[in-house]
Amino acid sequence: MSGIVDIVIEDERWEAFGLEALAERAVAAALQAVGPGGAGYSVVLMGCDDARIAALNADFRGKPQPTNVLSWPSEERAAEEAGGMPDLPEPGDAEEPCELGDIAIAFETCEREAAEQGKPMAEHVTHLVVHGLLHCLGYDHVDAADAAVMEGLEVRILASLGLSDPY
Structure with missing residues (x-):
């Protein structure tokens, strides 16, 4: 694994896009914003296509269609009450980082949504990686x-990366 994001590329378009570097930057900014910083944490990010994410969406959510991003937290971390802050896990160390969960992101859906919203795909994908990571953290x-709470955090994290409010 390199850094805090373990990348699994199932669609080579993500390799050409530069998903790994983008994800490392987005995840580090998100972890910094919620407090613990990046050291001692890891997440798996799979760059796939619409067919693969549609199958995952059907299997895990009963919705047999593509979506932009899916996430699977490694454990339940949600806040006790609505609008509260989730229980953030303790960091691990370099040899055994705390595993936050898994995220999958679909190329065609991201590309289409970015075009529809008139924004660069890198900006849209950064938002979706941050969004998926926040789900893994219990938001x-x-x-x-x-x-x-979640959208406010997303806006703040994206601003720290020089990106505009996605909402």
Whole structure:
């Protein structure tokens, strides 16, 4: 593994896109923003295509269509009450970092959404990697209070990277 993100490339377009470097930067910024910093943590990010993410979406969410990003936290970390902060895990060390979970991101959906929103794909993908990581940390957007916390964090993290508000 290089750094805090273990990359699994299933669609070679992600390799040409530079997903690994983008993800390392996005994950490090997100971990810095929520407090623990990047040292001692790891996440797996799979760059795949729409067919693969549609199969995963069907298997895990009962929705047999592609989506932009999916995440699987390694353990439940959600806040006790709506609008609260999740319980962040203790960091591991260099040999055994705390595993936060897995994220999958689909090339075609990301490319299409970026075009529809009139923004660079790198900016959109950065947002989605941050979004997926926050899910792995226990943040959610199921209700309005939780959405306000999560979206506010996303905006702050993206601003720290010089990116605009995605909302």
